[in-house]
Amino acid sequence: MAHPPRSAAALRTERSRCGSWAPPTWSGGGVLVSSPIPYRFETTRAAGELASDKAFEDLAPGESSGVVVSVAGRLMRLRAQGRVAFAELRDWTGAIQLFAQSDVTERFDELAGRALGDWVGAVGEVVRTKRGELSVRVVEWVLLAEARRGFGDKWRGVNDPDLRYRQREVDLWANEGVRDTFLVRSKVLAAIRRLLSERGFIEVETPVLHQVASGAHARPFVTHYNSLHSDFYLRIALELHLKRLVVGGFERVFEIGRVFRNEGISPRHNPEFTELELYQAYADYHDVMALTEELVAGVSLEVLGKTTLTYQGRPLDLTPPWRRATLEELVAEQTGVEVGLHLPPEELRRRARELGVAVSDDDGPGKVLVEIYEKTTESSLWGPVFVMDYPKEVSPLARDHRSRPGYVERFEPVIAGRELGNAFSELADPDEQRRRLLDQAAERAAGDEEAMALDEEFLRALEHGMPPTGGLGIGVDRLIMLLTDQANIREVVLFPALRPPSGRGDVAVSASAVGTVGVGGPSEGGLSEEGSGEESAGADSGEELAGEGSAPPATPNEGSRRRD
RNA sequence: GCGCCUCUAGCUCAAUUGGCAGAGCAACGGACUCUUAAUCCGCAGGUUCUGGGUUCGAGUCCCAGGGGGCGCACCA
Numbered sequence: 001m002a003h004p005p006r007s008a009a010a011l012r013t014e015r016s017r018c019g020s021w022a023p024p025t026w027s028g029g030g031v032l033v034s035s036p037i038p039y040r041f042e043t044t045r046a047a048g049e050l051a052s053d054k055a056f057e058d059l060a061p062g063e064s065s066g067v068v069v070s071v072a073g074r075l076m077r078l079r080a081q082g083r084v085a086f087a088e089l090r091d092w093t094g095a096i097q098l099f100a101q102s103d104v105t106e107r108f109d110e111l112a113g114r115a116l117g118d119w120v121g122a123v124g125e126v127v128r129t130k131r132g133e134l135s136v137r138v139v140e141w142v143l144l145a146e147a148r149r150g151f152g153d154k155w156r157g158v159n160d161p162d163l164r165y166r167q168r169e170v171d172l173w174a175n176e177g178v179r180d181t182f183l184v185r186s187k188v189l190a191a192i193r194r195l196l197s198e199r200g201f202i203e204v205e206t207p208v209l210h211q212v213a214s215g216a217h218a219r220p221f222v223t224h225y226n227s228l229h230s231d232f233y234l235r236i237a238l239e240l241h242l243k244r245l246v247v248g249g250f251e252r253v254f255e256i257g258r259v260f261r262n263e264g265i266s267p268r269h270n271p272e273f274t275e276l277e278l279y280q281a282y283a284d285y286h287d288v289m290a291l292t293e294e295l296v297a298g299v300s301l302e303v304l305g306k307t308t309l310t311y312q313g314r315p316l317d318l319t320p321p322w323r324r325a326t327l328e329e330l331v332a333e334q335t336g337v338e339v340g341l342h343l344p345p346e347e348l349r350r351r352a353r354e355l356g357v358a359v360s361d362d363d364g365p366g367k368v369l370v371e372i373y374e375k376t377t378e379s380s381l382w383g384p385v386f387v388m389d390y391p392k393e394v395s396p397l398a399r400d401h402r403s404r405p406g407y408v409e410r411f412e413p414v415i416a417g418r419e420l421g422n423a424f425s426e427l428a429d430p431d432e433q434r435r436r437l438l439d440q441a442a443e444r445a446a447g448d449e450e451a452m453a454l455d456e457e458f459l460r461a462l463e464h465g466m467p468p469t470g471g472l473g474i475g476v477d478r479l480i481m482l483l484t485d486q487a488n489i490r491e492v493v494l495f496p497a498l499r500p501p502s503g504r505g506d507v508a509v510s511a512s513a514v515g516t517v518g519v520g521g522p523s524e525g526g527l528s529e530e531g532s533g534e535e536s537a538g539a540d541s542g543e544e545l546a547g548e549g550s551a552p553p554a555t556p557n558e559g560s561r562r563r564d
Numbered sequence: 565g566c567g568c569c570u571c572u573a574g575c576u577c578a579a580u581u582g583g584c585a586g587a588g589c590a591a592c593g594g595a596c597u598c599u600u601a602a603u604c605c606g607c608a609g610g611u612u613c614u615g616g617g618u619u620c621g622a623g624u625c626c627c628a629g630g631g632g633g634c635g636c637a638c639c640a
Contacts, residue, residue, distance in 0.1 A: 062598090081603090082596040101597075116590070130598045150590045152575035155601045159576070162632045174575080217640060263639050264565090370640080394640075412640070422640055450639085473640095499631070 038142055041121040045069045048094015056126060056134055064137070065126040071096055071136055072121040072144060074173065077154065080112035086135070087111075089120060092179065098122055099135035106140055116154065117147025117173075165496050178491075181484045184303060185492055188480050189256060191302040192276060195295055201252040201278060206241035208234060208258070214437075214453040215239035215397070218261040221271075234260035238277040239397065239471070243426065244461040246279050246469050254278035256476065267488040268418065271497050274476040276421075283470035284425040285409045289386050292413055292423065292472055293320040296384075300483060311416050311485055314382065322384040322413070327373050330387060334377040341365055341391060341406040366391025366406070379417040386411045387419075396436040396452050398424035413474075415482060421474040428469065430462035 045053075050069060059065055073091035075098075080086075083102040088095050098120075102108040105124075114120065122141040129135050152158040157174040164171040172179050193203060211230070213220035215237030225232050238255045245253050260272045280287065297307045297318045307319040325333075328340045337351055345365045352359045352368050357375045359368045369391050381387070389401060390410040398408035409425035427433050437454040444451035480492040490496035 077600080077602095079599045079602050080596090081599060084597045084599080086599045086602090088600085097600085099598080103597095131600075133598085133600070135598095150574055153577090153589050153601095154575090155589070156576045160571090160632080162571090163575085165632095170575095219638095261639075264637080266639080267634080269639060374640085390640085410640095419640065 037144065038121075041070075041072055041142065041144060043070050043072045043121070045071055046093040047071050047073050047089055047091040047096040050126070050136075051094055051096045051134055056128070059126075059128045059134065061128050061132045062130045063128055065128075067126045068124065069126055069136060070121065070123045071098075073119065074147070075114055075116055075118050075120055076173075078112075078114065078116055083108075085112040086129075086133075087114075087120075089122065089136075097129070097133050097135040098124075098141075099127060099129055099137045100141075101137065105138045111138065111141055114143070115147055115150075117149070117151050119144035119147075161490075162498075165490055165498055168494055181480075181486065181491060182494060184484050185480050187303045188299055188483060189476070191299040192256065192295070192476075195298045195302070196252075196254050196278065199252065199291075201254045201280075202250060204242070204245060204250070204253055204255050205257065206235075206238060206245075206255060210235045212453050212455040212457075214455045214458070216259075216261070217450040217452060218263065219449050221260050221262050236261050237473070238275060239473070240455055240458040242277055242279050243466060243469070243471070244458065246281055247461045247464050247466045251281035251467075252279070265497050267490070268478070270477065270489050270493050273489070273493070276474040276476050277472065279426070279469050279471045281467045281469050284468065285388075285411055285423055285470055288423045288425075288470035288472050289322075289324065289411060289413075290320075291470075292386075292421070292474075293318075293322045293384070295474075296413070296420075296479065299479070304483060309482070309485070311482055312487055314416075316382070316384075316416060316482070318384060318415075322386055324386045324388060324411075326389045327369070327387050328389075330381065330385070331373050331377050334380055339369060339372055341369060364391075364393045366393025370394050378414060378419070381414045381417060383413070383415040383417075384420075385414050387414050395424065396440050397427055397433075399427040399429075400432075418478060419475075420478055420482075421472060423470070423472040426466070426469040426471045428462060428466040430459055433462055434459055 050071065055067075056065060071089060071091070073089040073095070075087050076090045076095065077088040078085070085098075085100040085108070087098040087100070089098050100108055100111050105111060111120075120141055121144050122136055122138045124136045124138040124140070127135055127137045151170055151174045153174075157176070158164055158170060164175070172182075196203070209223070209225070209232040210220075211232060213233035213236045215235075216239070218236040220233035220236050223232050223234060224230070235257075236259055238257055238259065242253055242255060254277060256274060256276050258272050259275045263269060263271060265271060278291075280291070283291075297320050300307050300309065300318050307317065309316045309318065328338070331337065331339050335355055337355060339348060339351055341348075343351070343365075345368070348365050348368050349359050349361070349363070352372050355372060355376050357368075357372050359371055363371070373387075378387075388411045389404060389407045390398070390412075392398070392400060392406055392408045395408045395410050398410040401407040401409050408427075411423055412419045413421050413423075427436065434454075437452060437459070440452040441454050444453070477489050477492050481487070481489060484492060486492055
């Protein structure tokens with residue numbers, strides 16, 4: 001058993017015994033007196049990966065391995081005990097214990113006196129302590145960042161949802177599992193891309209700023225393009241541009257992108273959310289059902305290693321094939337009441353009211369039918385199930401059903417009582433599409449703000465000819481909720497929409513009046529809470545855009561705290 | 565937008581019927597040569613979300629406003 005290296009010089013003599021190790025190269029230390037923080041630090045091992053390295057499984061308590069490593073991370077626990085000290089060093093792979101000894105570790109007292117949350121880089125030998133914990137016995141170490149603020153109760157973390165969402169960086173460190181959720185999110189996106197690429201799909205990016213917000217029933221956010229002297233809308237769907245690309249010859253195309261809907265916030269709705277849309281030429285909605293179940297199951301298998309999950313305490317089996325059933329079949333199963341477009345509209349309305357579903361005499365039968373389904377059946381469907389064949393009346397972009405008049409070839413995959421997406425055999429006929437959108441325009445004129453807008457550029461594209469095409473939209477956030485067993489969409493969105501904390505709007509107004517908009521200044525002066533200062537800094541980019549050119553006459557709230 | 569609940573130290577939470585606003589963790593100072601939410605000693609920390617009101621007296625009760633949670637509405 002080798003003696004522990006006592007100095008950096010001695011440490012370097014260890015190199016021959018660990019071939020992969022190179023001397024740590026950090027720079028800047030000691031050069032600038034005012035900032036001893038180095039500009040870089042080289043690690044040889046990740047903390048969590050080292051902690052679970054099987055090569056050290058047989059290392060007995062009290063033994064040294066002879067392997068020298070360099071690790072970095074944040075101090076999450078610190079137990080200084082006179083002339084020895086223990087610290088938990090955590091990076092994004094996990095944690096390894098640092099073991100410091102006054103006669104081995106340089107600047108021992110300083111290390112033992114660091115605060116929780118500080119970032120530290122350390123070099124030393126891998127050892128197992130007498131109490132059996134695999135550790136790095138620190139010889140050299142360097143402070144990489146000081147944590148001037150703490151991360152809450154070290155055992156209980158932070159619970160306040162407001163704090164968790166507004167200061168996600170704190171949440172990520174303070175609460176076990178939060179980072180894992182977002183690592184899964186990243187893997188889900190990667191898996192979707194890989195699986196679709198394997199099937200010959202290409203990924204594209206289409207505009208976020210739209211002159212006409214269409215492709216879904218939703219109210220848009222409005223913004224203003226100064227150079228064009230024109231209002232624009234943030235997209236509410238990806239659909240119309242992607243179909244234009246099918247017209248252009250991209251036979252299998254998809255986009256994963258943020259869409260924005262000017263609606264309420266709830267545990268299942270964030271005003272900006274991530275949508276996957278894909279279009280496959282020569283396919284119908286049956287093909288898309290097969291693709292959907294294979295994609296979702298494939299992602300689950302790739303990310304979680306299984307297709308049978310537990311969601312909110314209930315088993316959920318994503319293994320294909322999924323059940324296929326019509327909307328009417330499912331309503332009949334759930335309520336025992338026969339519904340459908342074959343009934344006279346009056347009778348359908350009567351049955352709706354019988355089921356406790358409020359409908360207006362102005363509502364068309366299609367709307368009534370969907371209303372019945374959504375109010376009585378959808379939330380009870382655990383699924384997965386493909387809910388098939390929606391009324392044409394409420395589906396302006398879907399193609400007529402090949403054998404059921406009044407219906408379109410459309411389905412929604414429903415899992416755990418929620419729609420995961422929406423898909424159709426796409427309507428390709430430009431004349432029929434125009435008629436459908438004109439119907440929507442009439443509804444809009446009659447006061448339905450969510451009726452779909454008529455997009456001439458889309459219609460013109462269809463006139464060039466779109467082949468039979470199957471399309472699918474998936475709510476990626478909701479898919480991630482299923483795979484991470486989360487009930488609230490805010491748990492899978494890093495920075496969910498929150499109301500701006502107001503209260504000092506008067507200061508914001510005066511600040512923007514003297515032209516400090518764009519440096520995060522509007523709220524800075526007036527807010528005593530430190531957290532709010534970071535908030536305004538985070539709004540910088542948005543403010544700069546808004547502040548370009550003329551001074552924006554923003555209202556206090558909009559001006560001071562815009563989130564993106 | 566409506567209803568119910570909620571807001572106390574940096575964090576997690578106490579505070580009797582309306583009667584001096586507290587603890588643990590973190591931070592700060594100190595002790596300790598194998599800790600595992602270490603332990604021990606010490607110190608500091610407050611616009612009880614904001615503004616009114618009732619009262620001899622308000623964290624507590626009332627009114628208004630703000631933030632948050634949940635539900636409804638909205639939402640394919």
